Amino acid sequence: MSPRAAWRLESLGFAKVYDYVAGKLDWMAAGLPTEGTNAQRPRAGQVARADVPTCGLGEGLGAVRDRVRGQGWDAVVVVNDERVVLGLLRSKELAQDSGLTIEQAMRPGPSTFRPFVAIAEMARFMTEHDLDSSPITTSDGRLVGLLLRSDAVRESQTE
Amino acid sequence: MSADITCTSCGKRIEECACCDEPDCAAAVCFHCLNVAAGQERLQPHVDCG
Numbered sequence A: 001m002s003p004r005a006a007w008r009l010e011s012l013g014f015a016k017v018y019d020y021v022a023g024k025l026d027w028m029a030a031g032l033p034t035e036g037t038n039a040q041r042p043r044a045g046q047v048a049r050a051d052v053p054t055c056g057l058g059e060g061l062g063a064v065r066d067r068v069r070g071q072g073w074d075a076v077v078v079v080n081d082e083r084v085v086l087g088l089l090r091s092k093e094l095a096q097d098s099g100l101t102i103e104q105a106m107r108p109g110p111s112t113f114r115p116f117v118a119i120a121e122m123a124r125f126m127t128e129h130d131l132d133s134s135p136i137t138t139s140d141g142r143l144v145g146l147l148l149r150s151d152a153v154r155e156s157q158t159e
Numbered sequence B: 001m002s003a004d005i006t007c008t009s010c011g012k013r014i015e016e017c018a019c020c021d022e023p024d025c026a027a028a029v030c031f032h033c034l035n036v037a038a039g040q041e042r043l044q045p046h047v048d049c050g
Helices: A003-011 A024-029 A061-070 A119-128 A149-157 B031-037
Strands: A076-079 A085-089 A133-137 A143-148
Touching: A076 A143, A085 A133, A119 A133, A119 A149, A119 B031, A143 A149
Parallel strands: none
Antiparallel strands: A076 A085, A133 A143
């Protein structure tokens, strides 16, 4: 909350009041709980698949493709040791020459969305831009999961 | 930078769509407009904290 709101709560007698300096959006982007009417609406972070396969920059495309497809996926997120998203390979990138490294084959710095974005908005963006999937990350770039358009559209229709 | 498309929301010339990363997106949107539309960025009504 804002510093003014924190001071106001203290004036009302609340003893444990904290000013979250990074702000409300950062709080929500970390997937932390919220209250109120909007908190009941499904959001990107809840619908994203946290079990999406990941790989590193130095791995070979052929081996990663076999592993990913063996798990029933057609996309893989490239992360570092901190699980920060560095790239993305969807079906088009995965179909390239097996001899490439992931770093050579990936789509670098893909657009990402925060976990608090309403699922209806995500469904609209992904349909409008013909995106099969979108990485969902925290404010500091750590992977939360991969949101599939089919999941986003289905969830938005049940709202 | 070869800015060939414009943001369909604000008209700013951009290199690629901030949503799909494609340089020829028909619904291209800039980073700022996308973030505002997604609620990832708030328009600030004032700069002095009210």
